[in-house]
Amino acid sequence: MQTTPEHDERMAKMTFASVYPHYVSKVERKGRTKEELHAVIFWLTGFDDQALQRLIDEKATFQDFFDQSNLNANAHLITGVICGYRIEEISNPLTQKVRYLDKLVDELAKGRKMEKILRA
Incomplete structure (x- = not known):
């Protein structure tokens, strides 16, 4: 399932x-x-905490948020389905990064161990 250009722009x-x-x-x-x-x-x-709070205070878009990030080298290990999309099949890089974050939050909420969530 691929995202639409409108969906990617909204993200x-x-x-x-x-x-x-x-x-x-x-x-x-x-x-x-x-x-x-x-x-x-x-x-x-x-x-870190300061950078995160600054981005919240600035009301940074997800585009700005991920442009300023240093994505973890193991982020590609985040796979599965979130919000109806298979993460590893999302072609838009920004939308994929947002879904990485959604998936990690979902795993945390479901009680998965931190070592597994952080792909350690």
Whole structure:
């Protein structure tokens, strides 16, 4: 299943700050912590707490968010289906990165061990 150009554009323009509270509530509802969420985000992007907060405050789009990131070399190991899309088959690089993050948050919320989530 491939994404449409409209879908890819919508993903690029969406702000990280608008989605972040949903990530936090999703993982906390399932008994995980904001710190664990940050560990997952930091692993994928290379951001620290300050950089993450700056991007939230700036209301950075996902395009800006991932342009400023240093994607983990093992990100390609994130596979599977999220939101109806097989991650490894997504052709748009930005949309694929957003879905990487969604998949990691989903795995965290489902109680997967951190070593597995971080592809250690």
